[in-house]
Structure formats: C-alpha cells, structure tokens
Amino acid sequence: MDVAAIDRFEASRDRLASLAYRLLGSAADAEDAVQDTFVRWQAADRGYVAAPEAWLTKVVTNLCLDRLRSAQARHERASGVWLPEPLLQGDLMLGPADTFEQRESVSLAVLTLMERLSPNERAAYVLREAFSYSHAEIAGILDITESASQQHVHRARRRVAAERRRGGEADPATARRVVEEFLAAATSGRTERLVALLTDDATAVSDGAGLARRLLRYKTRERIASFVRAGFKPTPAKRRLAGGSPALHIALVNGSPAVIAVVDDQVVGTVAFEVRDGKVASLQGIAATDRLTRLNQAWRQHEPGAPAINAW
Known part of the structure; x- marks a missing residue:
C-alpha cells in the first residue's frame, strides 16, 4: 500500500474508532472493527x-453491524452481564463532543439504553445524532431508503x-460537587x-x-442508598479482592463524573454518575x-489530582 493511502486512512482512524465505539460500546471491539x-x-x-x-464509514459501520448481529454478541448482550466499557475523558475514541446530542450519545447511560435498539436503529441514531449525517x-451507508432511515432515527x-x-445538562463544577457530597x-x-x-x-x-x-x-432511592452504603463500606475481603486499599479519585468518564478506585496506579473499579437537576439520576x-483495560492505559498516562479519599 502506498504512503498516501495509509495517510488517508490514518486521517480517519480516530473518527472511525469513535463511530465504532458508539455502535459497539466496547473499545476493544471498536479497535478490531477499525483494524x-x-x-x-x-x-x-x-x-x-x-x-x-x-x-471507510460504510465499511466500519457494516462491520459493527455484523458484530452486533452475530450469535456471540447476541449471547453476550442478552446474558445480563453486559455493560459498556468506560473511557477516561480525553480519550480520542470518545469523539465529537461539541453538541449536547454528541455528548449524550457517548454517555454510559445512553450506550446502555442503545442495547435495546435494533442494529439498524442504533446505527442510524448514532450516525444522525453524533455525526450529523443526512x-x-x-x-447509502446502511443500504436502505431515506424513509427507512427517518423511521429508524x-x-x-x-x-x-x-x-x-431529561433535566438541564449539569455543568461540570456542579456535577463534581454533587458526586463529592x-x-x-x-x-x-x-x-x-x-x-x-x-x-x-x-x-443503579x-x-x-x-x-x-x-x-x-x-x-428505589432507599434500595440504591443501601446498596451504595454497603458497596462503599470497606472490609478486609474487599481490600483483598482489590489487591490493597484503593485511593478514590473523582474524574470524568464518558463525559460524566465518576469515582475511580486505584491501587498502585491500577484502576480496580469505577462508579460513573449521571447528575440531573443537582441530584444523582443514575449510577453504573x-x-x-x-x-477496564483501556481506562487503565489512559490512567497511567494521566496526571490525576489529589484523591478524594487517600486510602479506602
């Protein structure tokens, strides 16, 4: 392959990865689709x-659709243990974030909700909301009619x-304060x-x-509060499972504030929050x-501030 063709692909790589991640909810699967x-x-x-x-957009989209339609993917996603892969803010795979629709389409909450869409609905929604395709x-990308595209979206x-x-989009300072509380x-x-x-x-x-x-x-609020309280109560068993006593940091994950538990520079867990109208609307x-593979890679290159809690 000539250098110009490689350069042409590389110029599109980040956008293709961002599209694939929104369609698949997995950074590893998105990287495979781009490759x-x-x-x-x-x-x-x-x-x-x-x-x-x-x-390139058509090829990567259809490769993602093949993955979503595969028997293996259907089993994984229907088994009841699937959640989208969290990404640290600044990861190029998160892609465009200029509009509310673009930011929302990569939130963990919406990536989870998109599991309920058909593959074509998911693709049409992402292409329209996140990338502003007509x-x-x-x-043309999905080999359907314009009318079908409109119906899918x-x-x-x-x-x-x-x-x-939906409430008003929380500003970062307010969202962080709520999560700190x-x-x-x-x-x-x-x-x-x-x-x-x-x-x-x-x-939750x-x-x-x-x-x-x-x-x-x-x-319910009461059940969530009990679950959170139990989850954040340190015990020797939890520390053994984590490999030590984690420091708890607050950072942005998929555009939302999150608590990130870190032991010896290794992320061992994260809780992502959606804040609406000054309160917590969802936790994951x-x-x-x-x-946590890609989040860990990004964390090791990240310069975090002081942890909210030094040793949990």
Whole structure:
C-alpha cells in the first residue's frame, strides 16, 4: 500500500474508532472493527473509490453491524452481564463532543439504553445524532431508503427518550460537587443523606465487582442508598479482592463524573454518575477487569489530582 493511502486512512482512524465505539460500546471491539476496515482498505481497488471518507464509514459501520448481529454478541448482550466499557475523558475514541446530542450519545447511560435498539436503529441514531449525517447519507451507508432511515432515527429517539427524563445538562463544577457530597455520604454511612441526593426516579446498576452472574439493578432511592452504603463500606475481603486499599479519585468518564478506585496506579473499579437537576439520576458500577483495560492505559498516562479519599 502506498504512503498516501495509509495517510488517508490514518486521517480517519480516530473518527472511525469513535463511530465504532458508539455502535459497539466496547473499545476493544471498536479497535478490531477499525483494524478490519484497514485490511479492507488495503485490499480495495482505491482507484474506484470516489469518496474515501464515505467508503471507510460504510465499511466500519457494516462491520459493527455484523458484530452486533452475530450469535456471540447476541449471547453476550442478552446474558445480563453486559455493560459498556468506560473511557477516561480525553480519550480520542470518545469523539465529537461539541453538541449536547454528541455528548449524550457517548454517555454510559445512553450506550446502555442503545442495547435495546435494533442494529439498524442504533446505527442510524448514532450516525444522525453524533455525526450529523443526512438521511440520504445514512441510507447509502446502511443500504436502505431515506424513509427507512427517518423511521429508524425516529424510533430510536423515542425509545431512548422513553427511558430518560431529561433535566438541564449539569455543568461540570456542579456535577463534581454533587458526586463529592455523594461519596462523602457513602463512606460515612449517612444513608439518609444518600437518599436526599438521589432523584425520585434514580437507578443503579453494577456488575458486582465483576463477579456477579447477572447485573445487579436497583430502582428505589432507599434500595440504591443501601446498596451504595454497603458497596462503599470497606472490609478486609474487599481490600483483598482489590489487591490493597484503593485511593478514590473523582474524574470524568464518558463525559460524566465518576469515582475511580486505584491501587498502585491500577484502576480496580469505577462508579460513573449521571447528575440531573443537582441530584444523582443514575449510577453504573464497573469492576470487571476486561472492561477496564483501556481506562487503565489512559490512567497511567494521566496526571490525576489529589484523591478524594487517600486510602479506602
């Protein structure tokens, strides 16, 4: 392959990875899809590719759709233990974040909700909301009609909106303050304060430190507060599982504030928060090692501030 063709692909790599991540919810799977796209770009008769950007977008999108439709992916995602892979703020795979729609489309909450969409609905929604493709362009990428593209986007928006009660987008300073208060209440045992910091329709989900056979889900403020209090209560068994006494940092993950537990510069778990109207609307606890690989890589290159709690 000539240098110009490689450069052309590399110029698109980050955008393709961001698209693939939104479609798959997994950085590792997104990287595989981008690499497979490169292999196809190598083998293509590029003299007949009039619009390389469009060609690459179509290939990576359809590779992701093949993955979403595969028996293995359906089993993994239907088994009840799947959560999206968290990414540290600044990761290029998070992609465009200029508009509210772009930021929301990569939030852990929306990535989880998109699991309920059909593959075509998910692709049309991501291409439209996060990358501002026209319905004509989406139709060309997915080999459907413009009318079908409009229907897919409409259904996807309706299904996502049905699961989300939007308030005003929290500014970073306010969101961090709420999470700091929440963490202080969780580690001090002030369950009543935890309840007060949760929205009436708050939800929580956890992979049970990566050990649960199914995701743990909680829907009432009282149950969430009890779950959080138990989860943040240190015990010798938890410290053995973590490999030591973690420092608890607050950082941005997928655009939202998160508590990141770190032992000897190794991330052992994260709890991501969605803040709405000055309260916590949802929490996602992720500690499965295979879901923290890229976050760990980024953390080791990151210069974190002082931890919120030095040793949990």
